[in-house]
Amino acid sequence: QQPVQSPQAVILREGEDAVINCSSSKALYSVHWYRQKHGEAPVFLMILLKGGEQKGHDKISASFNEKKQQSSLYLTASQLSYSGTYFCGTEWSARQLTFGSGTQLTVLP
Amino acid sequence: NAGVTQTPKFQVLKTGQSMTLQCAQDMNHNSMYWYRQDPGMGLRLIYYSASEGTTDKGEVPNGYNVSRLNKREFSLRLESAAPSQTSVYFCASRADRAPYEQYFGPGTRLTVT
Numbered sequence: 001q002q003p004v005q006s007p008q009a010v011i012l013r014e015g016e017d018a019v020i021n022c023s024s025s026k027a028l029y030s031v032h033w034y035r036q037k038h039g040e041a042p043v044f045l046m047i048l049l050k051g052g053e054q055k056g057h058d059k060i061s062a063s064f065n066e067k068k069q070q071s072s073l074y075l076t077a078s079q080l081s082y083s084g085t086y087f088c089g090t091e092w093s094a095r096q097l098t099f100g101s102g103t104q105l106t107v108l109p
Numbered sequence: 110n111a112g113v114t115q116t117p118k119f120q121v122l123k124t125g126q127s128m129t130l131q132c133a134q135d136m137n138h139n140s141m142y143w144y145r146q147d148p149g150m151g152l153r154l155i156y157y158s159a160s161e162g163t164t165d166k167g168e169v170p171n172g173y174n175v176s177r178l179n180k181r182e183f184s185l186r187l188e189s190a191a192p193s194q195t196s197v198y199f200c201a202s203r204a205d206r207a208p209y210e211q212y213f214g215p216g217t218r219l220t221v222t
Binding site (some may be wrong): 100 | 140144148150151152153154157159167168199203207208209210211212213214215216
């Protein structure tokens with residue numbers, strides 16, 4: 001079952017923060033986050049495993065609330081290069097990811 | 110180190126024609142995947158292969174067949190193309206160790222008229 005992402009789109013100014021949410025109705029083993037720029041392939045950002053850990057990657061971090069089956073992606077002090085579509089991929093069956101419909105992030109100068 | 114490669118990059122087919130999309134990875138990964146991406150939508154899994162010699166259906170397998178030729182190559186075949194199969198197709202492979210990321214190929218843009 002496809003995870004639900006919110007918001008569908010967000011527009012920021014450089015330096016502003018954003019949060020993208022991903023929720024699933026199924027018990028999850030892990031959550032992946034990917035970014036896709038227009039006309040390109042998705043690129044891996046990070047994976048959150050069961051256990052509710054928070055991970056960071058430069059100024060992009062994420063958390064996973066196992067009880068709620070929710071993950072959030074945090075982008076702080078956004079840069080122009082952060083623009084793109086962000087997808088969460090949820091894993092509840094071995095080695096298979098189910099992707100959300102994406103959040104389109106636009107960072108303006 | 111090329112990562113995941115796909116051919117062709119673009120293809121136009123007429124309804125009823127057949128074709129095979131090729132995918133190869135040079136990272137020695139066991140798991141490989143085929144996804145389709147339609148405008149404004151996420152990636153939907155067509156088929157996957159957890160190891161050489163095994164394949165399993167994903168979310169949208171109808172109208173497609175796959176072959177895991179060896180550990181490197183995983184092909185997707187459309188036997189009788191339909192306009193509903195117009196999409197961008199991505200092949201991916203997945204690392205066998207943490208952080209288990211998926212690497213995607215550049216995609217094939219397929220139009221069926």
